[in-house]
Amino acid sequence: MKTEAEEPDISRLHLATASLGISNGLLEQTHNFLTEYPDTKMIIIDTLERIRDTEQDKSIYSCDYRDMTALREITNRHRLTLLLIHHTRKMYDPDPLNTLSGSTGLIGSVDGVFVLEKDKRTSRKAKLTIANRDTEGYCLEFDPYKCKWLFMGSEADTPDIDEPFCLLIAEFMKDRDAWRGTATELSETLNKAHPDSDVNHLTITKKLNAHIGLFKEKHSLEIDTYGRDRKRREIAIVRSVTV
Numbered sequence: 573m574k575t576e577a578e579e580p581d582i583s584r585l586h587l588a589t590a591s592l593g594i595s596n597g598l599l600e601q602t603h604n605f606l607t608e609y610p611d612t613k614m615i616i617i618d619t620l621e622r623i624r625d626t627e628q629d630k631s632i633y634s635c636d637y638r639d640m641t642a643l644r645e646i647t648n649r650h651r652l653t654l655l656l657i658h659h660t661r662k663m664y665d666p667d668p669l670n671t672l673s674g675s676t677g678l679i680g681s682v683d684g685v686f687v688l689e690k691d692k693r694t695s696r697k698a699k700l701t702i703a704n705r706d707t708e709g710y711c712l713e714f715d716p717y718k719c720k721w722l723f724m725g726s727e728a729d730t731p732d733i734d735e736p737f738c739l740l741i742a743e744f745m746k747d748r749d750a751w752r753g754t755a756t757e758l759s760e761t762l763n764k765a766h767p768d769s770d771v772n773h774l775t776i777t778k779k780l781n782a783h784i785g786l787f788k789e790k791h792s793l794e795i796d797t798y799g800r801d802r803k804r805r806e807i808a809i810v811r812s813v814t815v
Contacts, residue, residue, distance in 0.1 A: 593625025618657040636677030
């Protein structure tokens with residue numbers, strides 16, 4: 573069982589700081605790498621523009637489609653995900669897909685598009701729109717301590733601040749430095765101590781995630797609902813250590 577003190581296994585992680593271009597050997601370079609490491613599941617290219625060495629001898633749409641079609645040769649020959657990091661235009665558009673730099677040839681030639689939007693550059697809150705999915709968008713919040721985006725719910729169901737719930741958790745943790753257990757165990761414990769609270773074990777995880785920032789800033793509590801062992805999914809509530 574993995575403990576918090578253990579370091580992640582990065583023995584299968586390979587980093588390259590340079591590569592050839594799409595028309596100048598990148599495909600052969602990639603195929604050679606995958607021949608040596610056939611168990612590779614994902615290749616990330618950051619950024620797409622750095623490997624585009626072909627001339628714009630046609631319309632922007634045609635060039636975009638041509639380059640994407642060339643890159644699809646990698647996923648056609650190998651069972652893996654190719655993730656291309658690309659920039660957006662610095663202009664507002666009600667449709668997030670229209671903010672992608674380039675033409676609709678980019679969107680039309682790939683299997684999916686993820687667009688991450690923030691109201692301002694320094695904000696921790698963001699909206700993630702996924703093309704080819706019937707969704708209104710996902711609300712995320714960046715955790716700088718764990719360096720990852722946390723899922724806060726969809727735009728349709730992300731709740732407003734639930735002050736009574738936050739105060740209930742803060743009261744529960746008043747004399748504790750840490751608590752771990754399942755959503756069911758937490759809801760049962762809260763309802764036993766506060767019979768009028770009626771905390772539902774089916775929604776408590778979503779509520780905790782929706783108020784992660786508030787718990788940390790106002791109550792000095794770290795919330796982690798993503799910890800798993802082999803048998804069950806646990807929630808961890810830990811009091812922040814101030815230095």
